Amino acid sequence: MVLLQVENLTFNYPNEPEPVLKDLSFTVNSGEFVLLTGPTGCGKSTLLRHLKPVIQPIGDKTGSIYVDNKPIDRYPKKEMAQAVGFVFQDPDNQIVMDHVEQELVFGLENIGLNRSEIKKRLAELVHYFGIGAWMDDPIDELTGGQKQLLNIASVLLLNPKIILLDEPTSQLDPISTKGFFDLLHHLNQELGITIILVEHRLEHVYDLCDRMMFMNHGQIVYNDTPKEVLYHLWESKDENVKDMKHWLPNIAELYLTFDPQPERDLIPLNVNEGRAWLKSLHIHEKEVRKDQEVGIKDTILQAKNISFKYHRKGKKIIEHLDLSIYQEDFLAIVGSNGSGKSTLLKVLSGILKPQEGSIYYKHQKLKKTDRRVLGYCPQNPKYYFLQDTLKKEMNDLVQRYEIPSAKEKIDEWLHHFSLHMVQDRHIYDLSGGEIQKAVLACLLLTDPDIILIDEPTKGLDPFVKERFAECLSEINKKGKAIVLVTHDIEFASKYAKRSGMMFRGEMSEVEKATDFFKQNHFYTTAINRITRQRGIPHVLNLEEAKLKWHVQKPY
């Protein structure tokens, strides 16, 4: 049964030469789980917003959208509020009230339901979600994952026919993300709720959804089952989807790279399928010359026995931690939420002063005047910019630090990160990847020795992530040490030289990144999971497999 129908939808933002959405037509059936994906700026969020009239962007629109065979614009507003639910990106911004229970009933109160009906729906849903324990809690005390759960719950209370989600997990850690997707899967399977999810590449979504729509430049390029779309993305020489191989999940990419005769229906999407496929192959290990050891150079930044807590009576966030950072180091610190990673970064940068122990920069105690040698990129890069454009910000910095030959430096970094096109644009109009690079460009103006980055890959699409990683690698090669805190294991395993894990304020042994991730069971890459202890050469990611594997056709 067709639930949603879009016909020839074209949309143009005011004062933009080219439409964002170009003549889109598609249908979504009742009970489907659709993944809508594509590179940043392809128009997927704009499309999603069109499906909910009250939050439609302003501009020129032609074409029509039907929900239940009724044109969406003529749908009664009150029914519309209930029929289509929308979950936004940021867990904090969409919460209105300050207590969980009030937030849940907010929508129901708006549509004027009476008390007993609200109570009934609430009781049912709270039971289903198992959130009874925190019904009376203030919103403030919830974690990001819990907040996003609350958001979807409060939308579900309105009994929607269809739920639209706009990158709902971009602010969550991998464990919460997994939990959130499992929940979506349950809602779809058990309650038959239609779901349209806008997301970037994420390992396990492909396995959950029924259909995948891949957008680029305002058009839907592919609209098929995930396996079919992935196969097309791999095979296609089409100009429109060039360089889109990044969208393939790792296991699928491994399959398509190494299987002699790949078939689209057999593309493995999860660990079990991946293992089953590997069984059918004969893989020999190639002779690889030992890759270079991370040359231990001089220690540049050192934390000695530091402890930190925010309040006198609070619990210790960091406990007796030792850490050394070397010249040209690339250290990735992983760990679950609340393990103290971000706090450690702030302590290392000198923003927070540890209660015990000290930080040494080149064997001298870190002083306030040393701040120029440390660059700190916050989790939310928007907090960095005081001026409204990148150019103004850079000029301001140059003046404040009295940097010589400023003009050349500014130009150099703008070109290096290919930001000269957007230097006069308002900061808030930059895309996620651009704003990350913009912070990096600003930091590099003062020529720091160490760059500390908090969660750089949050909400970036795979392509942008790759570009960003290249930028990092380049400045790393130029002799800057990089310390980053991340949830993104694939990213860390691919680019970091050394890695360590934080747990309850303490740091595990910092090891060579490849060794570190190979030993892990949970905090590791999907490819590591399918290849470990399988009697085949154990690899961490595709790049390593390409180096080490020699695959023979099965007999």
Added chain:
Amino acid sequence: MRAMSNYHPVTLFLFYFGTFILIMSIQSLILAIGCLTMLVLINKGQDPRFRVFSFFIHQGWMSFVILVINVLMNHRGTHPLFYLGKNPIMLEAVIRGLIMGASILCLILIFTSLNLILTTGKILFLFGKVVPRFTLLTVITLRFMPLLRKRFIEIKHVQDMKGLSITTGHFRKRLRHGIMLIQLLLTFSLEEALQTADSMESRGFGLDRKRTSYVSYRFDRKDTFWCLIFFGLILMYVILQRQFYPDTPFFGYTMITLDDSLFPKGQAIWLLILSLTYFSCPFFIEGRERIRWYFYKLKT
């Protein structure tokens, strides 16, 4: 001591309204100190984490400033202590300043307690029908306060790293930095608030004038009882106060005489007793609950 929060919002509102009237009309130092003590006890009882000492350290400076200003500006009275230049420093002014300082502290304590007991749900219930939009706006603003604080700390850290410190350096520079940070905080928050607005609208906010309220409170016998008590006590206090100070306005800055404010006699003692009784109501409520529980356990 949270037994009070089980009462009807109207009862609670009446109680806090009463305390407000009492505090605003204090004319004697003894009464001010008495009220302050009671309010500290109430707060301590309601929130064991309430730290008395640090409260006086953090909030006391404002009272101190008021005291000093009052002493310097107010020269009415009959007991000069000493002369500062040509201006006499009056004992009356000192006492008046102390009363005002204590009243300010009392008001802060009232709102601290109110914040704890009269939760947003209850505020919505009380005013939601009368001024719905305004109430909702207030509630949402309240929710954003902790969010803004968190963001500001984050921004402060990041900018501190860039060399824009608001804790060190020249005063004017710090001030300028502070303003820049606030500007960033507000621009950022406004931008983010657009999403809040979208989220509200997409869940049907503002569609129907008849917004229902999920939370309901029952006004039962104990509420009637306490409402009558509160109302009676306040009424008696007002009448007595009018009789005792017929010439001075009920609220506001009035002249005091030493005798009245330091050594209450006759009716003034009644005023003191009345207000202290009023402030001990929360303890009675708590006590009643405990006694009931005790007997309940005894029976079963």
